[in-house]
Ligand SMILES: Nc1ncnc2c1ncn2[C@@H]1O[C@H](COP(=O)(O)OP(=O)(O)O[C@H]2O[C@H](CO)[C@@H](O)[C@H](O)[C@H]2O)[C@@H](O)[C@H]1O
């Protein structure tokens with residue numbers, strides 16, 4: 001971390017997109033730990049011959065929804081399949097209230113209707129998303145879009161969350177490169193809060209908070225249609241946001257050209273992160289608008305992709321307050337990621 | 344987990360206290376993992392002779408704020424000290440805005456003024472909180488109260504978070520039994536959201552949401568002044584809330600009698616959790632009201648203590664949506680914790 005001379009004083013910043021405080025404190029990076037073993041962030045995975053996501057093992061998977069290319073029999077590049085252990089059930093009727101709890105108690109429940117899918121990003125085990133070409137990463141992004149276009153035909157589906165877990169400490173239970181898509185019958189409160197917060201910003205400034213990101217010291221890279229930055233009040237060290245440079249409310253507005261462009265920038269960020277941070281486990285999440293968006297929210301709502309390397313755990317403070325402590329100032333993180341040399 | 348025959352359908356419940364959806368899905372408990380090693384949840388700690396929190400090592404610690412009993416020289420039971428690597432700085436002036444960012448950009452920052460203290464719960468290394476007597480646990484709770492009473496004399500302190508990390512996977516960097524107290528110059532958004540959500544419940548029902556918890560199937564235990572339950576929409580498997588049976592807005596209203604009573608119930612919950620869940624790492628958090636509370640919020644705001652065993656990680660879905668997936672239905676968790684036999 002920074003030498004004593006360049007030591008910054010702690011600062012509490014507000015993230016305008018989420019309306020959330022984050023504490024920046026370099027001192028926190030100096031803590032020693034008296035626990036002997038640090039868990040191996042990314043333990044070796046089992047023999048790939050046991051992997052149901054590998055080509056040739058399709059019969060060990062839950063049913064396929066579609067594959068890319070669509071007409072291929074064995075030489076698929078991407079498969080979108082049902083999750084074998086789904087959090088939500090695609091066969092339940094909706095709406096219905098399975099809870100026998102008395103409503104005067106305030107106990108509210110809806111049945112767990114919804115879709116939980118897996119996107120297998122490559123047919124072969126050792127190939128990770130960052131190893132694919134920009135066009136191939138673009139194809140994965142277009143597979144998300146195609147699936148969202150199917151899911152949004154269901155009236156009762158309110159929000160679709162696309163996310164990726166890479167590495168055991170990022171929550172992954174499978175090591176074969178994949179991501180997940182969950183379609184929910186409710187709008188999660190963090191999503192409503194974000195939409196609300198962006199709307200407030202718009203009302204105060206007349207501008208969309210994400211069309212707005214213009215600080216050079218936070219910029220990492222840019223492509224024709226996208227920017228990558230470390231956000232001003234990044235929740236996690238070396239967190240990255242990839243933001244469309246054009247105003248766009250929903251991720252599923254993405255077209256093929258923009259998908260390749262985004263694929264290239266996403267790949268670049270994953271490669272840079274891997275080089276600078278020693279191949280960390282990571283998550284990425286696509287933050288888009290609820291499917292049925294109020295027209296008044298369109299000017300202020302802008303989708304983006306958030307990448308979070310898993311470098312440190314959290315504790316009771318974050319669980320209690322929702323306020324995170326980040327030991328790396330965003331300007332410093334952006335510099336580190338901007339200045340990587342890729343051969 | 345439950346046998347096929349008693350398999351419950353997934354359900355999405357709303358937590359009235361936090362206004363947050365939680366997905367309950369038993370299927371999720373069945374996922375296999377193809378990552379070889381699971382991190383050891385609670386690795387052995389180093390030799391205690393190196394521990395600065397042990398009696399005799401006081402000089403290796405940041406300055407002491409007070410000890411219990413107050414007049415003891417060497418045979419202290421509890422010490423409240425400054426954190427050597429504080430997230431916030433007690434010497435900064437407040438308010439001040441250290442950020443040179445232009446305000447039209449929406450970048451808002453305040454200086455990192457605040458207090459970050461450590462409570463050493465026992466002078467000797469191997470003694471954990473659950474090993475203390477109810478009265479001794481009560482003394483730890485009263486030490487929190489005493490420190491909060493000091494901190495709330497600062498006008499610029501808006502919220503005090505008390506929390507405990509136990510075990511490396513719960514975030515702890517020190518194994519000697521301790522908790523932490525952070526005093527913040529802002530009210531974290533999760534706290535404002537909770538206060539707002541409880542107020543909404545009150546406006547709709549005329550009742551405080553936590554004076555209200557009356558479902559027998561969620562009850563674990565009760566003492567003279569407190570209840571312990573698994574909340575109806577528990578975010579995490581086997582999460583426990585200890586709630587005062589009397590209406591109380593701030594934790595620091597606790598008196599000595601109630602502290603012993605709470606100490607006993609907290610100890611019981613930690614012992615039960617340890618027996619039934621194989622001594623898991625855990626966090627606890629005291630959820631209280633902001634220091635300056637609006638009189639209109641007093642009838643709806645009720646403090647409680649939340650205990651969360653760390654049994655599973657989270658992934659991109661939870662990070663993206665703030666909506667958690669819990670594989671254990673609260674009624675089942677409460678039964679498991681209710682029925683432990685303590686010899
Ligand atoms: N043969 C098969 N056919 C089809 N699908 C199969 C399959 N075998 C396994 N699967 C599914 O493949 C998925 C792989 O997903 P990940 O590795 O990204 O994380 P997982 O969902 O297990 O949990 C992580 O992400 C979730 C969501 O963020 C968190 O709740 C959780 O704590 C974290 O560990 C699993 O959901 C699993 O159910």
Ligand SMILES: Nc1ncnc2c1ncn2[C@@H]1O[C@H](COP(=O)(O)OP(=O)(O)O[C@H]2O[C@H](CO)[C@@H](O)[C@H](O)[C@H]2O)[C@@H](O)[C@H]1O
Nearest residue numbers: 313314315316317395404405426427428508514515516517
């Ligand atoms: N000699 C000494 N004198 C005084 N204090 C000393 C000291 N040596 C160490 N300390 C302090 O003791 C504290 C011990 O705290 P914990 O073990 O509960 O977790 P920690 O704060 O490290 O981080 C966990 O909790 C925080 C808050 O939830 C998360 O941000 C983080 O990710 C997670 O690992 C540390 O904060 C450390 O700075």
